[in-house]
Amino acid sequence: MFPSSSRRRLRLRVLTAVIAAVAAVTAVVPAAAAAATGSTVTGVASGRCLDVVGNSTASKTRVNIYDCNGQANQAWTFTAAGELRVYDAAMCLDVAGASTTSPADAQIYPCHGGANQKWRIGTDGTITGVQSGLCLDVTGAGTANSTLVGLSTCNGGANQKWRTSLGDTQPPSVPGNPRVSDLVCDAVTFAWNASTDNVGVAFYDVYHDGQSMKSVSGSTLSTSLTVVGGATWGLYVNARDAAGNVSQASTTVSITPPQCQPDDQAPSAPTKLTGAASGTTVTLDWAAATDNIGVRAYDVYRGGAKVGAVTGTATAPPATTFVDSGLAANTSYQYYVVARDAQANVSPPSATTTVTTGAACGDSVCAVTQIATDTDIPWGLVTLPDGTILYTRRDAHDIVHLNPATGAKTTVGTVPGVDNTDGEGGLLGLAVSPGFAGDHWLYLMHTSPSDNRIVRIKLEDDQLGTTTEQVLVSGLLRNKYHNGGRLRFGPDGKLYATTGDAQNGDNAQNKASLNGKVLRLNPDGSVPSDNPFGTYVWSYGHRNPQGLAFDSQGRLWEQEFGDGIMDETNLITKGGNYGWPACEGTSGTCGTAGFIAPKRTYPTADGSCSGIAIVRDVLYVACERGTRMYREVISGSDLTDVQAYFNGTYGRLRTVEPAPGGGLWLTTTNNGDKDSVPDNSNEKIFHVTLGG
Template structure:
């Protein structure tokens, strides 16, 4: 549920005020001597964005237990804060620290000054989005009740992105250099449910505060900067790529380590196959067949059903360790007036296959009566097809992500021609490289091709002319630079809007802090003029159009000129959003509808999908139907746009073609659809086995 009212109800404000007037709880036992730490920056003031007033020790007192509040800025000793290498905020001297009373980790926690002792309740992270976060609690330094008056108390509250939790200070900008890349990642003690992951320490001008551990772009856990190994939970039978990033107190994040691939063993030897599924029943609607069958049984559990048409696997229905797979499948885009025979095979987590079910034969109708009427394979690819657009003559221009090439495809013959390799493209040993592609709306006269790609230092948007079937590298213009990059979370989709502006989706570069910082180009939807200048009506005076995104990879416009966006979640859910000018979509505090999503000002998604059924990348809109291409979910979703809602959600091609990356409108009201089944988690060229498909849609 998302609230549209003020963040703190009046009763909670009263409670907070009461707490702040009570005697501070005694802190836990701490060392009796202060621990001097090296200074990063300061002394400097810390100013509240919402109030314009400075963080001050009440009355200029120097006694432990004195509260802090906001007051008119005067630059005196009670407002002069120093940041240390340990992340302490010291005032007056090296023995007095900003402190969360009693090491409280619940909101509203009292903030005071206290003798420095090195405890986690005296350590702070100055995020680049303006927040100051307590390391022990994860709560934000907050002006209570969103007050702006002199003397308003400061406490700890759940981070919510509002201006009473945003602070400006030169302490933060003193450190803009990220740590070095963690070296020598390695694993040991791999079992069916745990693995030990270790790495060598990063270095940093100030000091590493955290290490963030991922598998395949999904954050698993974060550990302290003094920790160089940790035990991680794993899933039997999974193949994961583990890596680690380093993060310092200012929120700077390193580039990712190299990837360590693990294949997790099963927890028990299982050689017993499932029982055969029941004979499928079939319902025919035009050229679409809907199958259903009785479930198989297994000594451990059925994990997947393979649907076979004429003996060839045409689809899979997959479950999880806790949820069995569904027992239905829709086979679309078949030939009219044609007989087909279907069987179903069950597999367990160990890969044991059942006997095939009894066969069912059906004959399709005379005409397509559903949304998807036919599929034709146009070509295959040995690299990842990523960005794609249709040229005025009906041919296709697309990018090869890891090979860094642009290819022209004749869909009638399947003939492919490499038209060029743009300069300065570099992979990331993950999901970077040559990404989005969009043709100028006036391509017939100006011949501009717009590209988004990863370089050695950043992600950037460029344009280059296509003349006589070749890219002219001398015409290259770099339009936008400085979009943060990392192994994963680079975003990358480009789309021209009906307003003639170019829109770009950017990932958070594996730093959720970037997503909430409207001065940073990561974790955003950007909007720019075709020449790369900033439109005068952009909400923040820069390229940022919306923010609070994790890793958006799909953007498309409907018939009303509204922008829809598709976004990868971390581990719970993906989301489809309707983008509004200046909108905050909540990441990292909110993933889909999980987290502090009720915070006032966050824009709720229009639809969410479990990551196991989603991990969706590209979207396209044809006749106000939204099509969503999903990788891990290995399916194409279709939803109808009704007002500002998405209704009548349907699923097509579940497992038929595997992981799907890009979907784009095709001439005549159809779709281009590309796969991403191999080599999509590295930057190695030509190690894939992909298809480009032409989908015929119904009326």
């Protein structure tokens, strides 16, 4: 027994120690707790809060889940920059070491604006690292207090789902009344009315014809743009909020600036025109014309009719050679060439040259036969088991059955629920079930009023059974441009689909999003069990892919539109990241580890290619702005012996598909392909006979 005086001294010492301890804790925690003005982030599986371990404010402190207690180490703020801040915005949620490899540690660290401190809050409850594309994840799917939180590959599990009031998933309204003023040869002022948003508009993104021009702040409603004299562009604007939600695009304003330097002087006539035949292909060569400002193009005439063009730019003169393919055997053809400048002044014709083709086709391309025309845009095209063709009409929303032998056409029906985008949305890709003879399923990708989607509908007795429609994939974001849309069944029996980034590059790197991807699904719309991320996503980091084709080894090749630098052909690998928007083709940070480089790139002026087909392990690429078809031999994993055909002969080329007997179907897209107006086109469908 202690004496009473000793007990009093002991109680005093204990009380003093307790007071000191409480004071010490108060110095760290209650002051922070008093500043708990953010919101909680709660794990769906555990019901516990995202929590900084031990209430510590030290750099590199890990985060875990813990019972929600209202303290400052559980109070998070989502900033306009995409940061998740804690402790009254003093520290940021951070990926340790800026790792992009699964698994990675999550910690707090002083905010510095790095990509490893940027996050997306998804509508599905995921919180995804912008840099890595990995999901915020409770380690081991644990639910107990103090289970650490990190990042790992997104898998859709409840341990990767969070409830919070932080996220903003509502896009801004469409910017109104786009208009131009002060149009001169090299500049224009573009203005629009403000969008509205539940949180606030952070940016406006200005485009012409699907290509980015500039971004301005959400308080800016007009901007000066650099334009090109004589070039017709369609201007429009999207609104974007701080959470990365992008509005639908404004209506389009068409401009054609005047030339900066008036010019009424025609170029001189090209000289020294010669031609040589190899089988049924003719190669022409000539000496360059001259001009007071510069020759921009050469137009090639055969038998008095224009059959092609060779174009240059303001800084690069056009080539002085042209290949004319698919001619008749043992036939004489007469050619001449004229030069053209940027203001459409045309030279006198060159002297003519006559070339006689060989006795038989020994060339890669032997003959071209027009089999049909259409007043709308042929987009998706397939061959039925009987050798006839089905194709979609993008802006008219119907499907046509074409007999290529007779040219007879029948409209089999209109696809329900299709909507246009005043751009490049509408009725897009088409695929036929591998078991079509028995199940009669057609697979379609199209724009709806709210999204892009993949559906299937039965075709029976040459009629579309619209009551049989099944929606397989919905919720794909849509916009004026960048909708993707190609469908292709693989040798594995799975359906592959391309999706665009919906004019928001962040979608392409977000593995929780289905946009900016190549998707893979079972024919019934379910997710294959061997997909890399447990979702439809097969590959990611794509801008606006529109070409898909399989080679004899079962490998998937993809064609993709670049922005303003280069387009690309990719060999797709399971789970691969192809870099957009961090890189475009081989530019930007495309050499960064983790990004897969394209197998071939094309300057956008020579490309803007949409469809691809593979016949006998040769890749054929149909190009729009480039107005040509490339032929590229697949050698190993490379594309070799690249040749260009029909350079300007038929204009913009959209779709190329294998035809029975080793040939090709080829379609044009020359008129009305950016306005969504039905039946304002004059397009052609060709059969291309291939040689060796």
